[in-house]
Amino acid sequence: MGKEVTLSGTAAASQAVKMARVDVICSFPIRPYTAVMMELAKMVANGELDAEFVHGEGEHAQLSVCYGASAAGARTFTGSSGVGVTYAFETYSPISGARLPVQMMIADRTLDPPGDFGSEHTDAMSCRDQGWLMGWAETPQEAFDNHLINYRVGEDPRVMLPQFVCQDGYFVSHLPGKVKLPDQAQVDDFLPPYKPPHPLDPKKPVSHGPQIRPDQGVIMDLQRAQAFLDVPKVIREVIDDYNRIFGRNYSPFVEEYQTDDAEVVFFIQGAHALTARNAIRHLRAKGLKIGLVKLRFVRPFPTEEVAAVLSKFKAVGVVETSTSYGGAMRGGNLLHEVRAALYDAPSRPLTTSFMAGMGGEVIRLEEFYWMAEMLAAAVKSGKVGKYVYWVGFEAAA
Amino acid sequence: MFVIPKEREVPFAGVTPAPVGAQRMMITGNWRTYRPVINHEECNLCMNCVIFCPDACWQLNEAEDEVVWNYEFCKGCLVCMNECTTNALTKAHELDFEGGVVRLEKLF
Numbered sequence: 001m002g003k004e005v006t007l008s009g010t011a012a013a014s015q016a017v018k019m020a021r022v023d024v025i026c027s028f029p030i031r032p033y034t035a036v037m038m039e040l041a042k043m044v045a046n047g048e049l050d051a052e053f054v055h056g057e058g059e060h061a062q063l064s065v066c067y068g069a070s071a072a073g074a075r076t077f078t079g080s081s082g083v084g085v086t087y088a089f090e091t092y093s094p095i096s097g098a099r100l101p102v103q104m105m106i107a108d109r110t111l112d113p114p115g116d117f118g119s120e121h122t123d124a125m126s127c128r129d130q131g132w133l134m135g136w137a138e139t140p141q142e143a144f145d146n147h148l149i150n151y152r153v154g155e156d157p158r159v160m161l162p163q164f165v166c167q168d169g170y171f172v173s174h175l176p177g178k179v180k181l182p183d184q185a186q187v188d189d190f191l192p193p194y195k196p197p198h199p200l201d202p203k204k205p206v207s208h209g210p211q212i213r214p215d216q217g218v219i220m221d222l223q224r225a226q227a228f229l230d231v232p233k234v235i236r237e238v239i240d241d242y243n244r245i246f247g248r249n250y251s252p253f254v255e256e257y258q259t260d261d262a263e264v265v266f267f268i269q270g271a272h273a274l275t276a277r278n279a280i281r282h283l284r285a286k287g288l289k290i291g292l293v294k295l296r297f298v299r300p301f302p303t304e305e306v307a308a309v310l311s312k313f314k315a316v317g318v319v320e321t322s323t324s325y326g327g328a329m330r331g332g333n334l335l336h337e338v339r340a341a342l343y344d345a346p347s348r349p350l351t352t353s354f355m356a357g358m359g360g361e362v363i364r365l366e367e368f369y370w371m372a373e374m375l376a377a378a379v380k381s382g383k384v385g386k387y388v389y390w391v392g393f394e395a396a397a
Numbered sequence: 398m399f400v401i402p403k404e405r406e407v408p409f410a411g412v413t414p415a416p417v418g419a420q421r422m423m424i425t426g427n428w429r430t431y432r433p434v435i436n437h438e439e440c441n442l443c444m445n446c447v448i449f450c451p452d453a454c455w456q457l458n459e460a461e462d463e464v465v466w467n468y469e470f471c472k473g474c475l476v477c478m479n480e481c482t483t484n485a486l487t488k489a490h491e492l493d494f495e496g497g498v499v500r501l502e503k504l505f
Contacts, residue, residue, distance in 0.1 A: 099410035160410070198412050205415035211423055212411055219407040222399055 009172035012140035014039035016147035023074035026065040030084040032169040033107035063091035070100040073199035082109030096131030101154035107173040118360010119169035121322035133163040135297040136270035140177040168271035253302035262291030264375040268319040269295040279368030311345040331388035356391040429473030439485035446477035
């Protein structure tokens with residue numbers, strides 16, 4: 001019955017991809033994601049994994065190789081980080097429009113401002129509206145699990161969508177953690193072989209990605225929009241299955257920590273949730289009623305779940321690790337989504353953005369304590385001091 | 398639920414059966430401003446135009462032993478003229494033809 005090993009996020013991802021029996025992998029180096037390709041290349045070279053390993057001449061080529069391979073009927077895997085993610089931007093909408101369940105790992109890296117290599121969600125978040133599923137892992141274990149979950153959801157005939165499976169660069173990708181590896185038989189039970197609707201067959205030739213007219217384009221947009229309306233139901237089913245087969249305890253969309261009597265919460269996705277949990281333990285020891293709500297999928301955004309959970313609290317601090325320069329709230333993108341989700345809620349908490357972990361900096365415990373102070377002060381005064389705080393750079397109140 | 402009128406339905410993901418002949422859904426000949434014109438006297442049937450045409454608009458007619466041009470799909474890119482080994486192909490403006498694209502009232 002499986003085994004427990006210590007793996008970094010990239011190594012955990014490579015194990016999941018191997019156990020998913022992927023057919024075609026396309027690589028191009030950029031840190032920090034690139035370690036996953038080092039692992040997979042070794043597996044292919046050692047004969048552990050029977051897959052075509054293609055080295056692309058850039059990220060655009062990586063995605064294009066996977067586009068073609070997926071259309072032909074292969075289960076595909078690729079990945080990138082930072083500017084590599086944005087270099088391939090053109091390919092994302094055609095792949096989701098073609099309804100091909102390509103899987104791409106993103107180990108976050110800043111978009112160069114210039115030449116930073118730290119972890120920041122802006123690379124992936126910039127691609128959030130391209131018709132791909134998207135969600136973050138907090139630990140190598142969750143990264144492992146998310147890869148398998150996403151293949152199953154994306155390849156479901158009711159969905160047929162590509163998936164960005166994200167993990168924070170370095171904080172997850174390069175920090176080892178305990179990972180329970182299941183048996184291959186469990187994975188095979190959970191994840192059946194990919195059945196493409198139009199497999200490559202010379203006897204039944206088809207045209208993929210034809211030129212279409214504007215009056216046809218709108219219909220295809222509508223098909224994708226419908227798929228995103230249908231996907232939450234599939235995610236719930238798949239998570240139930242996953243929890244049952246692998247003995248896990250995932251919520252499909254939002255995970256709550258110490259929220260039973262909480263008045264204020266951090267709303268967060270990805271690696272920094274781990275530090276936030278520790279901060280919350282310390283803060284609770286001092287008597288502050290604080291909890292955490294972690295987002296597991298940002299696309300599809302779980303509007304009802306977020307509204308139902310967050311409306312229980314007095315104040316919500318959205319810890320952003322991405323920018324939306326000039327956006328409605330001037331902070332990151334998550335606050336926009338959170339406020340939109342809460343708009344029709346019967347009771348609305350106070351909300352604010354905390355820009356933290358930007359440029360790839362660690363969010364220290366002290367910074368979470370400071371954020372908690374701001375939330376407590378907001379509850380006390382009945383309004384937030386600001387809609388966006390750049391943590392560590394705010395003049396004393 | 399959304400309602401898509403019957404006549405506006407589009408196949409899933411835009412995947413269509415590959416046309417064995419011409420794709421009537423996507424006539425592209427009317428994009429043309431110039432067309433290639435062949436002088437069969439000069440043509441040595443090297444087949445470069447047949448091979449290089451991105452839209453398979455040059456085909457060999459074996460019975461007549463000459464290459465034939467498909468005016469409904471030729472976009473007028475003139476790759477064929479560029480690749481012609483004997484200069485049998487020249488370009489002519491669509492305005493020069495009675496049925497030229499610029500004079501069409503409807504798509505072919």
